[in-house]
Amino acid sequence: MEKTSQYQLNQWAAEDRILREDFNRDNANVEAGLVALGERVTAEQSAREQAVSSAKSQLEAAKADKTALEALQAQVDALPFVKLREFTTSAEAAQVDVDMSGIDLRQYAYVLVVPRLSSGSSTIYLRLNGISDAYYFREASSRKYLVFFQSFSRDCNTLIKLMGMGNGVAAISEYVAKSGDGFQDYASMDTNSGVSASTLQALSFMTDDSTVKISAGGKITIYGVKL
Amino acid sequence: MTIDVLVCRGDGTQLLEQREVPEDYFETAPQEPQ
Numbered sequence: 001m002e003k004t005s006q007y008q009l010n011q012w013a014a015e016d017r018i019l020r021e022d023f024n025r026d027n028a029n030v031e032a033g034l035v036a037l038g039e040r041v042t043a044e045q046s047a048r049e050q051a052v053s054s055a056k057s058q059l060e061a062a063k064a065d066k067t068a069l070e071a072l073q074a075q076v077d078a079l080p081f082v083k084l085r086e087f088t089t090s091a092e093a094a095q096v097d098v099d100m101s102g103i104d105l106r107q108y109a110y111v112l113v114v115p116r117l118s119s120g121s122s123t124i125y126l127r128l129n130g131i132s133d134a135y136y137f138r139e140a141s142s143r144k145y146l147v148f149f150q151s152f153s154r155d156c157n158t159l160i161k162l163m164g165m166g167n168g169v170a171a172i173s174e175y176v177a178k179s180g181d182g183f184q185d186y187a188s189m190d191t192n193s194g195v196s197a198s199t200l201q202a203l204s205f206m207t208d209d210s211t212v213k214i215s216a217g218g219k220i221t222i223y224g225v226k227l
Numbered sequence: 228m229t230i231d232v233l234v235c236r237g238d239g240t241q242l243l244e245q246r247e248v249p250e251d252y253f254e255t256a257p258q259e260p261q
Contacts (some may be wrong), residue, residue: 090241093233102237125255132252144255202234208255210230220235 007033084111085222092213095206097130098220105164105197108224110172113160115205117218118153122207124214126160128169128195130204135194146190147173152218154178164197228252 001022002011007029010022084103089096096117105111117124125145127136134142146169150156156177163170174187205214228250234242 085235085237087235087239087241089233089235091231091233091243093243094230095232095246096235097232098235099237132249132254148255206253208253210228210253213231214233 080226081112082108082224082226083221084224085220087220089117089214089216089218089220092216094210094213095130095204096214096218096220098203098205098222100200100202103200103222103224105162105169105200107227109227110161110163110225112223112225113162113203114221114223115149115158115160115218116152117205117220118151118215119207119212120151120153120215122151122209122212123148124151124205124207126171126173127204127206128192129199129201131192131194133194136190136192138188138190146192147171147188149173149175149186150177153215164200165191167196168193169195169197169200 001016002013003009004011009026009029012018085098085100087098103111113126115124115126125148127145132144134144136143136146147160149158149160152158154177156175158173158175160174161172163172168191170189170191172187172189174185176183176185178184205220207214229245229247230252232244232246234244236242
């Protein structure tokens with residue numbers, strides 16, 4: 001007796017005998033095939049539903065993450081201070097230069113420099129781009145540094161605000177230092193005509209004595225204060 | 228004269244380099260009273 005090509009079901013020819021067993025075997029084979037097919041369809045449907053459910057959960061989590069990220073970004077945008085530089089000096093040196101390239105002073109209301117540098121009991125001076133000529137001005141007189149402050153080791157806390165002004169850079173500096181049993185305060189407003197906001201490359205910290213070094217372990221932090 | 232300069236770069240790295248400066252480089256006069 002012939003069989004079908006795929007499922008091997010009986011195909012009777014005119015001369016073939018018709019037997020009950022052949023029908024029963026075919027029906028049993030058909031039922032087994034249908035049951036297996038049904039199980040496969042159910043399994044595939046379940047897997048598809050699980051995949052859709054998992055994708056939905058991931059999408060919802062991503063949406064929640066995006067919302068949280070946007071909220072965080074809004075909080076960051078609302079902060080007035082942006083930390084631009086932070087260094088702990090790794091070696092003692094006669095001069096410490098802080099790279100200012102890429103920082104445009106005009107983008108900020110001011111750039112706040114917090115130098116916690118020590119040099120024994122010596123005064124520390126700030127120059128721009130290491131320029132040692134008398135291009136710095138306070139009121140009508142010129143001098144060879146922008147601002148000065150006392151060593152942090154003398155309990156001196158210093159704040160320097162830098163601003164791009166026309167073709168120069170202006171600084172407002174303030175410090176409070178321990179003096180005897182009390183404290184000494186100082187504030188100044190200074191300008192520099194040799195460096196502009198767009199040509200400022202480095203803040204140069206040094207003492208007025210080549211033999212006195214700025215100690216390792218000092219900290220310099222620079223913030224931009226948004227307009 | 229030659230001095231040691233600690234260069235703190237924008238990428239956070241630091242480099243100790245030697246630099247030639249004029250003899251009067253460390254003169255800061257006139258100074259203000261401190």
